Amino acid sequence: MYGPYEGQYYLAGSSSCQRVIVRITEKQLLVSGSEGGELVCCSEQPELKVQSRVGNLPREVVLPNRDMLYVEGGPELDSWLDGNSHMSVASKLEKSRAWLIGSLVFSPILLFGIFKYLVPALAITFAAYVPYSLTKVTSAHTLAALDKSILNASQLDAQRQSDLxxxxxxxxxxxSDDEKFYKVLFRDSDEMGANAFALPDGTIVFTDGIVELMDGDAQLLNAVLLHEIGHVEHRHSMRMIAESLASTLIISYFFGDVSGAVELFFGVSGTVVQNQYSQKLEWQADEFALQQAPRVGLQPEDFADAMQTLADSHPGNDYLMRLFSSHPSIEERIERARAAQVKE
Known part of the structure; x- marks a missing residue:
C-alpha cells in the first residue's frame, strides 16, 4: 500500500469539497475522510478516468459515480494512476529533454511544410469543387461590403463608361459562357488608388484611378482586364479564401489560445506566407493574360506597357516592401511580358 496522499473531493454537480486522504493498494484506490478516517469510496484502477499530468498540478481523477478527486502525489501514485496508458507515455515525453529539443527543431520544419505544400494543395482542391452559385453569393456580399467601406460611385461620366x-x-x-458571365464595373476609391480586382463570379472592378492613369487607352485597359479574367478562370479568390481559412484552423489547432505576442508573430509571418502564395497567383494571372492576348487582338507588349505605366506611377523598389507585397515586382512582370513578345 502507498500513501497517504492529501486530496480534495468534489461531489458530482457541486462546487463544495472536502479534504480527504488517499491510499492505493495493488488494485484499488481508497479515499477516506481526513479526520474521522471513514471510507468515502473504493475504486479499481480500470474504473477511473484519469487526466494526464500537467506540470506539478494535482492529478485529476473522475470516479465511477462521477465525483471528482484532486490529489497531490508522487511517482508511485502517478505510475499507478497512469498504468500502461498513453497518458504515461505522454507524461514521459513531456519530461524528456531529447523530445523537447527535437520538437523545437522539427515543429517549425513541420509547419513550414504544411503552409508551403499542404495548405496550397488543399486550397486548389477546395476551389475546384465550389459551385458557381456559391461564388455568386460570395461576390455579391463582398462587393456590397466594399461599397459600404472603401468604394464609392464612379466619377467617370456616363459616355466614357459606355465607351469603355x-x-x-x-x-x-x-x-463568358452559359454558367459564368463577365462584367465590368467602375468605382472611385481614394484608398485603392489606381487598381482593378476580380470577384469570384466574374465581376471585375476598375477604379477611376486606373482608368485615368491609363488615359482611357482601350489596349492597356483590356490587357489589365485579361489579367483579372485570369484570376477568375483559375479560381484564385476561392483558393485564397480556402488558404486563409486553413491557415487559421491549423494555427488554432497547434497553438490554441496563445498570448498576444505569439499572435502578433503569427500574424506577421502569416502575412508574408500568404503574400508569397499570392505572388504565385499573380504570375499565373500574368501568364494567362500573355497567352490569351492574341485571342482578343492584343499583344504581350500591351500588357508590358500597362505594367510600365503602373511602374512609372510608383517609383522605387525597396526589398522589404517586395517581401510584404502581394504582387511580384513590376519590373519582373514587364521583363516577362517583353520576353513573351520577342518569342512571337
Whole structure:
C-alpha cells in the first residue's frame, strides 16, 4: 500500500469539497475522510478516468459515480494512476529533454511544410469543387461590403463608361459562357488608388484611378482586364479564401489560445506566407493574360506597357516592401511580358 496522499473531493454537480486522504493498494484506490478516517469510496484502477499530468498540478481523477478527486502525489501514485496508458507515455515525453529539443527543431520544419505544400494543395482542391452559385453569393456580399467601406460611385461620366464597356465587350464575350458571365464595373476609391480586382463570379472592378492613369487607352485597359479574367478562370479568390481559412484552423489547432505576442508573430509571418502564395497567383494571372492576348487582338507588349505605366506611377523598389507585397515586382512582370513578345 502507498500513501497517504492529501486530496480534495468534489461531489458530482457541486462546487463544495472536502479534504480527504488517499491510499492505493495493488488494485484499488481508497479515499477516506481526513479526520474521522471513514471510507468515502473504493475504486479499481480500470474504473477511473484519469487526466494526464500537467506540470506539478494535482492529478485529476473522475470516479465511477462521477465525483471528482484532486490529489497531490508522487511517482508511485502517478505510475499507478497512469498504468500502461498513453497518458504515461505522454507524461514521459513531456519530461524528456531529447523530445523537447527535437520538437523545437522539427515543429517549425513541420509547419513550414504544411503552409508551403499542404495548405496550397488543399486550397486548389477546395476551389475546384465550389459551385458557381456559391461564388455568386460570395461576390455579391463582398462587393456590397466594399461599397459600404472603401468604394464609392464612379466619377467617370456616363459616355466614357459606355465607351469603355464597348471596348471591353469583345474580350468579355470571348470568355463568358452559359454558367459564368463577365462584367465590368467602375468605382472611385481614394484608398485603392489606381487598381482593378476580380470577384469570384466574374465581376471585375476598375477604379477611376486606373482608368485615368491609363488615359482611357482601350489596349492597356483590356490587357489589365485579361489579367483579372485570369484570376477568375483559375479560381484564385476561392483558393485564397480556402488558404486563409486553413491557415487559421491549423494555427488554432497547434497553438490554441496563445498570448498576444505569439499572435502578433503569427500574424506577421502569416502575412508574408500568404503574400508569397499570392505572388504565385499573380504570375499565373500574368501568364494567362500573355497567352490569351492574341485571342482578343492584343499583344504581350500591351500588357508590358500597362505594367510600365503602373511602374512609372510608383517609383522605387525597396526589398522589404517586395517581401510584404502581394504582387511580384513590376519590373519582373514587364521583363516577362517583353520576353513573351520577342518569342512571337
Amino acid at each position: 464597356q464597348m471596348a471591353f465587350s469583345a474580350t468579355i464575350e470571348q470568355f
